[in-house]
Amino acid sequence: MDAYLPALGGGLLIGLSAAMLLLLNGRIAGISGLVAGLARPGARWRADAAFLIGLVLGPPLFALLAGHWPVMRIAAGWPVLALAGLLVGFGTRLGSGCTSGHGVCGLARLSPRSIVAVLVFLATGMLTVALMRVAS
């Protein structure tokens, strides 16, 4: 049970962040899109970079407030992490979004594209974990 309240609280904060970025700046909080946008200079560049700086400073702020760093247990070795990183990077660009853009923002707008994307990445994610369970 202890895991549910922080999960809900964290989710509410993430939603608040997305709502804030939309209502103040008119921007979708899609992490993969914001990162890729850094390669293209434009009017939104500075604000997008500021958002990502804030994102990176989030865990240290959490550590300051909570008195401990967030738990991060990484089972995968470097080759698997590198392959996974390539797939996540290429896939989120090809699919126009990730968990934040399609998940948090797209589902909130009831975007049909996002609903399909979320169902697909949940399905292949679950399938991958299941196959790894069988293989091990």
Place this chain on the structure above:
Amino acid sequence: MSGATRSFATQSWAALAAGLLFGLGLSLSGMLDPARVRGFLDVAGAWDPSLVFVLGGAVSVSALGYALSRRFRRPALAETFDLPTARRIDPPLVLGAALFGVGWGLSGFCPGPALAGLSTGAAPVLVFAAAMLTGMATHDLALARRRMSLR
């Protein structure tokens, strides 16, 4: 400072605050922990459903924000709402989401937590994030070249 410059500066502060909230939310929620994320995806094994609450909480507040935005002609600090306009469910969308899901399942990382996790200085996160940026750049450069050749 001109009005436009001032509004860009204010936008950046707003974005910084929103980014901090996002990173704080990820840290609190457990999304930063790849083992938890893989447990959430492990429906055929020891399924840990707690992360459903992250998505549920995030989507509800985000939906409130979106509903509110429909009542305004423009955002508070910018000229226009910058929303995606694509509507077609096409092969790149499905293939991209499928590849992303495989990488997500292999590692337990998606882009937000991977970037936020960089602040911990953990080497495996660096490896993942570097590969992720490479994957993004590979896609974007390949696409740029294809557009060029179509012209």
